[in-house]
Amino acid sequence: MxxxxxxxxxxxxxxxxxxxxxxxxxxxxxxxxxxxxxxxxxxxxxxxxxxxxxxxxxxxxxxxxxxxxxxxxxxxxxxxxxxxxxxxxxxxxxxxxxxxxVSAAPMQKQDMAEEVSAIILQITNANWQRIVRYVLNKYHDAFLQFPAAKSNHHAFAGGLAYHTLSIVHLAQAVVKQYEQVNASLLYAAALLHDLGKVIELSGPVATQYTTAGSLIGHIVLVDEEIVLAATELKIDLQSEDMLVLRHTVLAHHGLMEYGSPVRPMIKEANILHQLDELDAGMQSFDNALEQTNPGEFSPRQWALDNRSVYKPENISFNSETD
Known part of the structure; x- marks a missing residue:
């Protein structure tokens, strides 16, 4: 063998x-x-x-x-x-x-598709739900097949949908923990935030950046898709609904030097940025630990600010007891 x-x-x-x-x-x-x-x-x-x-x-x-x-x-x-x-x-x-x-997400495509459909129903704002449904239907197959990155976090087939669902799961916990968070806005922006990667990247096999991906980037590309969807659906782009949805998506990298044209200026935008950082970081840790023997340090990881990570020998994981 x-x-x-x-x-x-x-x-x-x-x-x-x-x-x-x-x-x-x-x-x-x-x-x-x-x-x-x-x-x-x-x-x-x-x-x-x-x-x-x-x-x-x-x-x-x-x-x-x-x-x-x-x-x-x-x-x-x-x-x-x-x-x-x-x-x-x-x-x-x-x-x-x-x-x-090609390595693949730990969830089947059909299971991810069904969960996304269920989450869309939790978006109670009609305009946001229509926008999300329109854009996800337009890129349905690519959304379920593409990676979330070329070589860093979730760089596997289905990684885009898997990363997106992971963020929504975190967002659901945040909504339960904190009052005065608009769940519909947070879920809608979470489902859309990385969708531009179906244009930015070439696909799950031998993934490369496309010309549009290199010149424009996924954040601006998905904002363009939101604008096109709103125009097709005759939703006022100057309404507060559309302005805060676009802002939450545009600000999800947090800093302008990391690709966001604006910094988070509403609570939901700040939450999405933090959750995106958390989920990407956890996957980067997992990637490093998977290639590291217990009791040893990994090579330095570019995706983790060039840190080495340590894999403990005697610590159990995902357990309620030590």
């Missing part, structure tokens, strides 16, 4: 199939061509280096393809990396479906 990428140990010889998520052809200082790769299966994503790349490899090996590799697992700056000795496209009789190598 073929090992997963995660199962190979340091200095072990690797012989397996993987999805090529990205490839860049570069030159060494000596003028020799090499390929910087990102390889993945359902267990992990790992960087790889193919030195002395041939003309055939450069022309044939493309992102989004399943490849067979022979390599050695190494470490670079405390992070796992593969020294790729050989790489080729798979042949007839070998794995060729990229979706077989």
């Amino acid at each position: 073929t090992k997963t990428l995660k199962e190979y140990q340091l200095d072990e010889r690797v012989d397996t199939f993987a999805l090529l998520k990205s490839v860049e052809v570069r030159m060494t200082q000596q003028g020799k061509r090499y390929m910087a790769l990102q390889l993945a299966d359902r267990s992990m994503t790992i960087k790889g280096m193919k030195w002395d790349a041939t003309e055939a490899e450069v022309s044939e090996i493309k992102a989004g393809k399943v490849v067979h590799i022979q390599a050695v697992r190494q470490a670079y700056q405390d992070k796992p990396q593969l020294k790729v000795l050989s790489i080729r496209l798979t042949q007839v009789g070998e794995p060729q479906d990229p979706t077989d190598f």
Whole structure:
């Protein structure tokens, strides 16, 4: 049985199939061509280096393809990396479906779709419910299939819907804890806040930023979708309903340097920003801990402000008793 990428140990010889998520052809200082790769299966994503790349490899090996590799697992700056000795496209009789190598959300698409539909019914403001229903129907399939990021939190198939539902669950708890929070506004903005990623990203296989994603970004893209929906549904964009909904979505990154054109100026916008930070951070911790042995520290995590995280040996999780 073929090992997963995660199962190979340091200095072990690797012989397996993987999805090529990205490839860049570069030159060494000596003028020799090499390929910087990102390889993945359902267990992990790992960087790889193919030195002395041939003309055939450069022309044939493309992102989004399943490849067979022979390599050695190494470490670079405390992070796992593969020294790729050989790489080729798979042949007839070998794995060729990229979706077989893409990690997925821990919920089924149908279950997520049903829960989203139930949450929409909890939005009692008619304008907000119509906007949410319109935009989610427009991007129904992509919303359930896309990741929430290229490489950071929830960067797996279905990650966008899973992240969105996680935030709504947190929002439901906040509504119970604090008075004077408009639940409908918070739920509507939570369902919409990252939907622009179906335009910003290319999809769940070999995810890349689209031209629109790079030039505009998902926050402005989803605001545009809200405006288009309101225009189609003949909802007044200057009404307070629409202004606070758009503001809550536009402000969800919290700071302008993080992509939000405005900072949160109403309570629901501030809550959504905090919940988005919380859920993204928890997933980033999970990603790091999954690749870390008990009693050890992870490599530094860019998504966690370049911190290392520690995986305790003797602490149980999700338990009411110690």
